[in-house]
Each structure stands twice: as structure tokens, then as C-alpha cells.
Amino acid sequence: MLWKDKYNLGVEQIDAQHRELFRRVSDFLEVLRSSSSWEERVGKVNETLSFMKDYVITHFRDEEAYQIQIGYPEYDAHKQTHDDMVSYVAQFAAEYEQKGYDEKLIQQFAGKLLAWLIHHVAADDQKIGAYAKKKGV
Amino acid sequence: MYKPFFNATREVFQLMLDISNITDKPLCVDGVCYPAGNVDIAIRVIGDMEGMVVYHFPKETSLKIVKIMSGGMEFNEVDEFVASAMGEIANIISGNVMSALSTQDITCDILPPEFIAPETIADASAKYKFVSGMQICSEIGDIDLNILLNVKSGAEKA
16 A cells, blocks of 8 residues: 555645545556556556546645645745646656557656655655644644 | 765655665775666756766665555566656655755755766766765665765865
8 A cells, every 4th residue: 555644744635635646646556567468558557647647736736725725834845846746747648648658658657756756745745734733723 | 975865865765665774884985886787876966066976776675665665566677667766766865965955055956867877977987076985774775875076165064
């Protein structure tokens, strides 16, 4: 299981979305890394990729709205981090489609996404929870 | 100069992999040295310091790291997924170092990770000063690190 309880910020709205995000990433990785041929997998991989991508964008938007609501001082830097990842995902998606759904490309994307997501939630997002707790919101 | 990298690696390993027992020891003191056959990733540095930091992750360590991050999925070879995940790990560690250095008024930025050939490391050794070589020791393996940086005046305190 990808999710760990230590990733909880103590903000239920964000935590619930993080759990859902990790679930979708997990589904995506399971299909991507299964042993069947690429031709057999590619349809399902693309479906789970799309489902995950949409949720990443939704979650980032909601998390940023929460940060504004509580007056989170590192909002600008945090939003930039989100924007950079959204740009990367968009760039990847365009190249992946343009190259006819190349397996090596999406494996590369998935590896980076996994490491990035774990660090982002375990490090950057935890600061939101710490701030919210300090402010008593 | 190697302490910021050791501290950043320890923090990333604790945070992302739940590995706490991390120690370090010097690598070669006279210049770049590293074992063959590892996953060699270079992060170029620009700004108050210029050069590159090269991480040498043993293949087995790389596979263990990705297994931990993926919640136990098995990886048998360093394929595109594993290599990319390790590149991001090197990126994260290096980014944390740059953030730490910025609190000492040392301003640097990093470029995206590169999977680097021995010839490129040799070229970099000729161009940049060998600052430090270290080995970071953990329960999942030992990671060698070579730091090649030209330090601009005023940034020597790092």
C-alpha cells in the first residue's frame, strides 16, 4: 500500500483527498507494472492515467483554496510547486500521445511521479498542517 | 561541503523510506572515485557554486528504494521507472541542499537529473574542483557521492 498514516496532516478535507490520490496512483502503478503485454495493458493504463491526472488537478486546486482560506504564508511557493508539476504532467501527456503511447516514456513518468508525490505530501504538505494547528484553524 | 548533502540525504531517507540509521564516511580524498555498474546520476549546479554532484546508487539499493516507495512492489531491474524514480530522489536531495545553503546567503540552482557516463564525469573532474567524496551508509546499501564544484568568492563558508 502506498499510503501511510504519517502522511496525514490533521486536516480531514486534505487528508481524504490525499488518500484518494494515493489510491488512484496505486491503481495506475498496478496496471502499469503488471506482467501482461503492453498491447494488452495500454488501454487500461491510459484510463487510470487520465483518472489520476484529473484528480491531481482537482486536489491541487482544492488544497490551494484551503491555503488561502487559512492565510498560509507559503502559499505562493507551494502553488508554484503545484503549477510546475501540472506543467510537467501536461508536457508528458502531450509527448506520450504524440509518440503513440510509448511504454518507456510512461514508465519514466510514473517513476518520477511516485518519488515526487511521496516527498511532496510527506514534506511540503505537512507544513500546511503544522501551520493550521498553530493557528488553531 | 559534504555535510549539507549528508544531512539532506538522511532527511529524505527518513521521510520517504522510514530509514533512520544513516552514517557517512569519506570516500577517496584525492579525486573522484566510484565503483562501476551503479546507477550514476549527476545534478548540475549553477549560481554561487558551479559544477555537479554525482550520486552513485548501487543497483540493488535502487531496487530496494523503489520497492519501499511503491509499497512493496517487486522490481528486478533498473528500468525506466526505477531510473526515473532515482533521478527524482537525487533531485529532491540536491534541492534540499540548495535550500539549506540559501539560508547562508549562498544562492544556487540545480538542473534536471542526468544519467551520466564515465567520460562526462572525467570531463567534469577536469573542469570543476573536486570538493569532496563521501559514502552514505544505510541498511539498504551504501551510496557514493562525488561533489565537483567551483565555489565563487564569498561562498566558501559552505
